[in-house]
Amino acid sequence: MQEIYADLHIHIGSACGGQPVKVTASRKLNFQNILQESLYRKGLNLVGIIDSASPLVINDIEDLLDKGIMEELPEGGVKYQDKLFIILGSEIESREENGGQAHYLAYFPFLSQIKEFSQLLGNYITNINLSSQACRLTGREILNIVDELGGLLIPAHAFTPHKSFYGRCFSGYREVFSDEEWEKIPAIELGLSADTHLADFLSELAGKSFLSNSDAHSLGKIAREYNKMRLEDINFKEFKLALQRKKGRCITYNYGLDPRLGKYYSSYCLHCQKTVPLTGGERCSLCGSQKIIMGVKDRIINISKRNKSISPPWRPPYVHQIPLADVPGVGKKTLNKLLKSFGTEMEIIHQSGVNELSELVGTRIAGNIDKARSGKASIEPGGGGVYGKVMG
Structure with a gap:
């Protein structure tokens, strides 16, 4: 195999x-x-x-x-x-x-x-x-x-x-x-x-x-x-x-x-023009409007027949990652530098050590890459067709 x-x-x-x-x-x-x-x-x-x-x-x-x-x-x-x-x-x-x-x-x-x-x-x-x-x-x-x-x-x-x-x-x-x-x-x-x-x-x-x-x-x-x-x-x-x-x-x-980085994670009120929590299933909690784009999280909870997530024993892990091009400090030149040294993005993400990265791009960017590939980066949720933001 x-x-x-x-x-x-x-x-x-x-x-x-x-x-x-x-x-x-x-x-x-x-x-x-x-x-x-x-x-x-x-x-x-x-x-x-x-x-x-x-x-x-x-x-x-x-x-x-x-x-x-x-x-x-x-x-x-x-x-x-x-x-x-x-x-x-x-x-x-x-x-x-x-x-x-x-x-x-x-x-x-x-x-x-x-x-x-x-x-x-x-x-x-x-x-x-x-x-x-x-x-x-x-x-x-x-x-x-x-x-x-x-x-x-x-x-x-x-x-x-x-x-x-x-x-x-x-x-x-x-x-x-x-x-x-x-x-x-x-x-x-x-x-x-x-x-x-x-x-x-x-x-x-x-x-x-x-x-x-x-x-x-x-x-x-x-x-x-x-x-x-x-x-x-x-x-x-x-x-x-x-x-x-x-x-x-x-x-x-x-x-x-x-998922918080996705364009449709949070529900979005077209009247308030912002992402909002919902009340009563399909109403904006701020203004009561029903003119909303229901986010993925709210939609799943709304149609679920149970109040918790239960994965079967065979379900593989889901690893939260941020693409290298979206990591703070990794611009086009830095990404090309990393690719020249390590080969491909899969090799950078899965095979490079933090010390190796630090020697090439410095400790700050190496730390950002490590947080991005391990799901530890800070995130501002997205919704209503706007992607979430990586805060660092």
Whole structure:
């Protein structure tokens, strides 16, 4: 067995020809640049590129395969330079029967399957070239399509107030899925404003693996959240076994932001224009207004059927971390200096000692890095679409 680092929600800002894919993402975020950044700066072993159903991106993938830069694996997945492995995926926005919208991540073993998925989805999406477009299908209908094609489906950023499974649409899975259908979903993605402690307030998630992914909209945001996985080899088959926790494969650690740093951790009153505690379930405690954006913490407590978080014995640790680029004192020059010395961000975070860091960047910045990677930094909570702040 080997342990590897994986970020399984990375967007494509544009195709290699410059055509837009994810409109809100950086144009530098194309397939080739993601591979370079993930391997040589971040130090990842496995990435999920979730705009791979766009025909523009499919053309880029086929070009890289034809040139021998990438290679498709018999067990599913794609290999880049024998060091980085790619899971091809798609983010889809549903239209649920109750009027809600939720985002789902679909992962497929082979390019042929995601091409077929793209062709099918084109019947329900106005512009299949663009990422995360509104789809005239419910989550149940999307699950059935993905399952028939041999893929996996999981709810994306499952608790955020906008366009998510629990945050926007449902209080429980039975509102959309049967028990049999729910069993086909091996995991949920936590999102930047949630962690294991918060998610495990919901008893129905006791059988699901949790993924902590970056949802990167720029190259620098890749691996701001990531997972450590135990696999025999790196391919789609092993990835699926890890999510299902079968044959010794599993997620061994989740690494991610303290939820208080997320944009939607705290509830936000649109009248007061500030984050506020709630009273009576859905009212601002300061002005009584119901014009609020309910934060992830309040939403989870609101829909939970129990008053405490209970994690199953097998649940891996969730380690609160702050990305290196967000650590006080670590600017672009300092980060490049660290990378030149240690190799990748994973090596800086997981292998460098405080004394080694101090010799290179001084005791103050070394101390900030150590606090950032161990969850000890001071934080001002975020909410209402504004990220929290690292105070030091």
